[in-house]
Amino acid sequence: SRRSSSSVPTSPSPGRQVAAGSGSRRYTSTFGPYLLQRTLGEGEFGKVKLAIHLDTGKSFAIKLMKKDSLDQQTTKRAKVMREISIFQTVSHPYIVAVEEVVETREYIGMVMEYASGGEMFEYVLTRRQLKEPEACKFMCQLLSGVAYLHNRKIVHRDLKLENLLLDGNRNVLITDFGFANRMQAEKPDESKLLLTSCGSPCYAAPELVLGHGYMGEAADIWSCGVILHAMLCGFLPYDDDPTNPDGNDINLLYTYITGTKLKFPDHLSFEAADLMSKMIVIDPSRRARMPEIMDHPFLEPY
Known part of the structure; x- marks a missing residue:
């Protein structure tokens, strides 16, 4: 995926919006139990966001894909499903680990380990x-x-x-x-x-x-x-x-x-x-x- 310097979206989000502070008009987006932060990259199917688990504070990378876009193109959906299937069947120190797949009404999100380097x-x-x-x-x-x-x-x-x-x-x-x-x-x-x-x-x-x-x-x-x-x-x-x-x-x-x-x-x-x-x-x-x-x-x- 290609790098992007985009910041966290402050309008339509994959999940609910949470106020950033008391009296502040700034909002951050959540996706399931994850707080979305900056964009790490942008690929064929959507953006990859840095995310923080709200309970553990651990950092992850979430690949967010719009379901309506995938549903309109069956080849894209098949490609994404194959990628998820393969990721979930492999486990190796030098392959990015997928922790879970979170699905909402609008998005599918692959929650992956965060490569901080x-x-x-x-x-x-x-x-x-x-x-x-x-x-x-x-x-x-x-x-x-x-x-x-x-x-x-x-x-x-x-x-x-x-x-x-x-x-x-x-x-x-x-x-x-x-x-x-x-x-x-x-x-x-x-x-x-x-x-x-x-x-x-x-x-x-x-x-x-x-x-x-x-x-x-x-x-x-x-x-x-x-x-x-x-x-x-x-x-x-x-x-x-x-x-x-x-x-x-x-x-x-x-x-x-x-x-x-x-x-x-x-x-x-x-x-x-x-x-x-x-x-x-x-x-x-x-x-x-x-x-x-x-x-x-x-x-x-x-």
């Missing part, structure tokens, strides 16, 4: 690039969460810096399962192929656009390789096409990806470059699999 995107942006030991730690945490999902036959399909959060101890939290899907383990291999193109073009594997189907696990691994590249280099691979500088033309972007050799800055260690060269591989059948990645020397410290 903010977005990984902002963290990397302010530092331009990360040192290898820190990037190694973050990558190990990310891969631990992704491996957990894959072992449960779940693929994320939209891994990117913006969908990684940091908790108060600067640990990774994977979020936004709007594009996630389940793989059917009992079916033959050819029927495990996913057909829906999704995710962010600059992080998405080329087979999402160029092929007739793809293995979700391999696509997630490509995205993890791009994330590592962004952490260590401060920019995304394949973003230097002068004819398509912003990557807006998806077909042109993937033509450039498949026709351009991956290069790394000189300051990177051999181990870092070698790991990325095994993950960011055009042919998904030749792309490193999770056991090989986790056994790579670059990740050995963690």
Whole structure:
């Protein structure tokens, strides 16, 4: 979700309004047992608000979605219901936890743990690039969460810096399962192929656009390789096409990806470059699999 600096709404609210103080005309909104505060982000279905539990005082992030908007678009509603279903079946230290789902007459709200460290995107942006030991730690945490999902036959399909959060101890939290899907383990291999193109073009594997189907696990691994590249280099691979500088033309972007050799800055260690060269591989059948990645020397410290 994209960050927003919007303040707490003082007019129509998801719940009742509570006076901020004696004699004050300022009001704050509540949603169930939660006091809504500032907006943390804004996504496809609504806003994500910082919220305080009225009884415990604990901070949470609530993803608020208008029910009438979801009811008007069945595909959106199905996507939200799938995200909620997946969130409620996973539990991992490096995946955002959903505490509960609260439903009112107008809204559905996913109550999630609050990642006080903010977005990984902002963290990397302010530092331009990360040192290898820190990037190694973050990558190990990310891969631990992704491996957990894959072992449960779940693929994320939209891994990117913006969908990684940091908790108060600067640990990774994977979020936004709007594009996630389940793989059917009992079916033959050819029927495990996913057909829906999704995710962010600059992080998405080329087979999402160029092929007739793809293995979700391999696509997630490509995205993890791009994330590592962004952490260590401060920019995304394949973003230097002068004819398509912003990557807006998806077909042109993937033509450039498949026709351009991956290069790394000189300051990177051999181990870092070698790991990325095994993950960011055009042919998904030749792309490193999770056991090989986790056994790579670059990740050995963690």
